[in-house]
Amino acid sequence: MSHPVDQAKNAEEFLADTVHEQRLDKLLWAMRMRRDAAARQVPEWEELRTLASEIKEHTLSHLSDYLIQFEARATANGAIVHWARDAHEHNQIVYDLLAGQGADTLVKSKSMLTEECELRPFLERRGIRVTETDLGERIQQLDNQPPGHIIGPAIHKTNKDVAVLFSQKYGSDLNNEDTAYLAGVMRENTRPDFLHAPAGMTGANFVVAETGAIVVATNEGNADLSAHTPPLHICSVGIEKIIPTTESLAVFIRLLARSATGDPITQYTSTFRGPRKGAAMHVILVDNGRSARLGMKRFWHSLKCIRCAACMNTCPVYRRSGGLSYGSTYMGPIGIIMMPTFEIRKYSKLPFASTLNGSCTNVCPVKIDIHEQIYGWREVMEENGQIQVVKKEAMRVADKVLSHPAPYQIATAALSSALEVLPHFAVYNRLNAWGKHRNVPEASRETFHEWYRNHRLKTNEEVRL
Amino acid sequence: MNSTQALSRNTILDAVRGNQPVAQPMPTIPHFHTNKPADLVATFCEFIARMAGVVVTKDVSDLDSFLRVKFPDARVICSTIPEYAGTIKPARLNHWSEASTIDVCMLRSPMGVAETGSILLSDIELQVNTIAFLAHDLVVLLDPKQIVSNIHDAYEHPYFKLRPYSVLMTGPSGSGDIGGIVVHPAQAAKTLTVLLSPTPNAGKRTG
Numbered sequence: 001m002s003h004p005v006d007q008a009k010n011a012e013e014f015l016a017d018t019v020h021e022q023r024l025d026k027l028l029w030a031m032r033m034r035r036d037a038a039a040r041q042v043p044e045w046e047e048l049r050t051l052a053s054e055i056k057e058h059t060l061s062h063l064s065d066y067l068i069q070f071e072a073r074a075t076a077n078g079a080i081v082h083w084a085r086d087a088h089e090h091n092q093i094v095y096d097l098l099a100g101q102g103a104d105t106l107v108k109s110k111s112m113l114t115e116e117c118e119l120r121p122f123l124e125r126r127g128i129r130v131t132e133t134d135l136g137e138r139i140q141q142l143d144n145q146p147p148g149h150i151i152g153p154a155i156h157k158t159n160k161d162v163a164v165l166f167s168q169k170y171g172s173d174l175n176n177e178d179t180a181y182l183a184g185v186m187r188e189n190t191r192p193d194f195l196h197a198p199a200g201m202t203g204a205n206f207v208v209a210e211t212g213a214i215v216v217a218t219n220e221g222n223a224d225l226s227a228h229t230p231p232l233h234i235c236s237v238g239i240e241k242i243i244p245t246t247e248s249l250a251v252f253i254r255l256l257a258r259s260a261t262g263d264p265i266t267q268y269t270s271t272f273r274g275p276r277k278g279a280a281m282h283v284i285l286v287d288n289g290r291s292a293r294l295g296m297k298r299f300w301h302s303l304k305c306i307r308c309a310a311c312m313n314t315c316p317v318y319r320r321s322g323g324l325s326y327g328s329t330y331m332g333p334i335g336i337i338m339m340p341t342f343e344i345r346k347y348s349k350l351p352f353a354s355t356l357n358g359s360c361t362n363v364c365p366v367k368i369d370i371h372e373q374i375y376g377w378r379e380v381m382e383e384n385g386q387i388q389v390v391k392k393e394a395m396r397v398a399d400k401v402l403s404h405p406a407p408y409q410i411a412t413a414a415l416s417s418a419l420e421v422l423p424h425f426a427v428y429n430r431l432n433a434w435g436k437h438r439n440v441p442e443a444s445r446e447t448f449h450e451w452y453r454n455h456r457l458k459t460n461e462e463v464r465l
Numbered sequence: 466m467n468s469t470q471a472l473s474r475n476t477i478l479d480a481v482r483g484n485q486p487v488a489q490p491m492p493t494i495p496h497f498h499t500n501k502p503a504d505l506v507a508t509f510c511e512f513i514a515r516m517a518g519v520v521v522t523k524d525v526s527d528l529d530s531f532l533r534v535k536f537p538d539a540r541v542i543c544s545t546i547p548e549y550a551g552t553i554k555p556a557r558l559n560h561w562s563e564a565s566t567i568d569v570c571m572l573r574s575p576m577g578v579a580e581t582g583s584i585l586l587s588d589i590e591l592q593v594n595t596i597a598f599l600a601h602d603l604v605v606l607l608d609p610k611q612i613v614s615n616i617h618d619a620y621e622h623p624y625f626k627l628r629p630y631s632v633l634m635t636g637p638s639g640s641g642d643i644g645g646i647v648v649h650p651a652q653a654a655k656t657l658t659v660l661l662s663p664t665p666n667a668g669k670r671t672g
Binding site: 027030031042043044047050051054055057058060061062063064067068077078082083084085089133134135136139152153154155157158159162179180182183186187190191194195196210211213219220221222224225228229239244246247248249250251253254261263264265266267268269270271272273274275276285287291292294295297300 | 470473474476477478480481482483484485486487488489490491492494497500512515516561562565580581582583588594595597598599615616617619620621625626628629630631632633634635636637638639640641642643644645646647648650651652653654
């Protein structure tokens with residue numbers, strides 16, 4: 001049985017290094033501010049969020065039909081569709097496709113699903129050389145670390161860190177920390193892999209049932225290079241990524257990059273409907289726990305996630321802890337509510353890595369009730385007989401991650417500038433030590449369940465917790 | 466589909482059917498034209514510049530001179546447009562990886578998007594899709610009359626339902642993965658220059 005990941009302890013190590021900690025905090029908060037500015041430029045922003053949420057909820061409530069429609073359309077387009085129940089099955093399909101082509105190397109773009117499935121070590125144990133082609137992901141691969149952020153895998157590293165790493169791995173200039181130089185080193189070393197690899201792999205941001213298309217958004221163009229240059233393109237996609245139509249795709253594209261980085265769109269937003277002449281395209285639809293999560297009445301909304309990372313950028317605990325402290329594929333607020341569905345004991349402490357300030361919910365482009373789900377997971381841990389852990393962990397996160405003056409000020413700034421409607425029920429209660437620790441007004445005597453019954457069910461009986 | 470695959474497919478679909486939440490309606494999606502930018506061309510220029518693309522708004526009648534000034538060292542110029550012959554056509558490439566030998570790639574986009582500064586390209590314009598990614602520099606002609614207001618309008622383009630490949634391209638390749646500072650290029654084209662140029666009459670050629 002796995003030991004629970006100790007996020008607070010891991011965070012302590014990150015906090016001990018003030019250079020990295022302060023830099024990451026500043027960087028991510030800047031991203032959050034850019035996101036706010038981008039949202040303000042779109043008058044219909046809140047309407048788009050509502051639409052995105054409704055489209056996702058519609059799709060997830062008709063998921064089997066849309067999966068079948070996608071399969072039929074993609075097949076008609078010339079792609080070959082595979083189904084994988086779990087990570088092992090997914091990895092085996094990828095390996096069999098590569099082995100069938102005699103492929104011993106693979107260029108791939110960033111895919112959190114392949115991280116979740118631990119594809120790379122699976123292939124490497126079988127003699128396949130894998131090159132991650134996203135700059136941040138490649139940095140993490142070379143450093144033998146998992147991604148620390150879902151859209152900026154190496155965002156926690158300084159230029160000096162990368163300069164040292166590249167000098168060791170690529171023989172580049174140890175003393176040249178210039179960003180453009182380091183990106184150039186990557187380009188120079190990755191391009192031969194693109195040109196000679198027999199197979200390429202991508203993930204997918206969206207899958208369109210109506211057209212059988214997969215849609216991939218990148219800034220580097222590495223997904224297009226991975227998909228087009230080799231004669232074999234393998235695309236892995238979680239079954240929750242399906243949306244009904246191209247018309248609905250527009251809603252998500254308008255939200256995705258603005259929520260992630262504040263840009264109006266990514267540099268390349270690519271639609272792949274089928275293989276080019278003389279090449280093959282395989283799409284692997286992966287479940288790996290998603291269908292089970294769909295049946296969790298309190299937690300299925302997390303399947304709406306479009307992986308923008310806005311919730312991570314705004315989270316005071318994530319910004320102070322670094323993504324690696326979560327010890328999980330998905331980190332930050334969205335990771336907290338996804339990871340226990342994979343392995344409840346291992347991730348039993350993660351729901352306490354949050355102040356429950358509600359900022360994550362406020363920025364989520366698909367309106368996932370993230371902080372309410374975090375609270376819900378705390379209750380699950382309590383119901384599972386881990387109340388001692390609950391109390392202890394809640395205090396530890398508050399003490400270790402948020403006890404310095406600087407983070408407290410930043411968190412306060414976040415509350416005053418970004419959170420117009422504070423979820424007081426969530427901030428001030430017995431399962432949130434952050435509120436207690438800060439000596440804020442007395443915790444409400446109303447329990448969460450009582451609050452919920454009194455305030456929410458009156459207006460919406462359909463809401464699931 | 467082999468028996469293992471059939472089993473996996475059925476297992477997943479059965480589990481999904483058994484766990485699907487209560488059916489929710491699909492919303493009607495407006496195009497938000499009430500918030501349409503007043504000047505589509507100006508908005509397009511603003512946003513593509515923000516994404517590090519270069520826009521030339523004045524008419525470039527002499528493409529040959531333009532290229533010689535802008536890319537003086539370019540030797541291999543791949544053109545897919547009738548206005549300019551170039552030195553190589555995509556059909557001459559034996560393998561899609563050979564596009565890496567291209568210095569400058571000349572294309573025409575059928576559509577621009579004002580709200581993002583994007584241009585549309587597909588396998589029709591590219592012929593060999595890698596030319597837009599392995600070439601060092603891209604020069605893309607765009608008829609300003611083909612700029613649409615927003616992404617909702619953009620996804621009405623038939624390419625997204627008909628073509629094997631289409632891309633909304635917005636500036637050159639870039640990455641902010643080191644230090645959070647976006648630099649260009651990353652893995653793909655180093656520059657993207659858009660020439661606002663009305664679609665010519667058939668048969669008119671220069672260069």
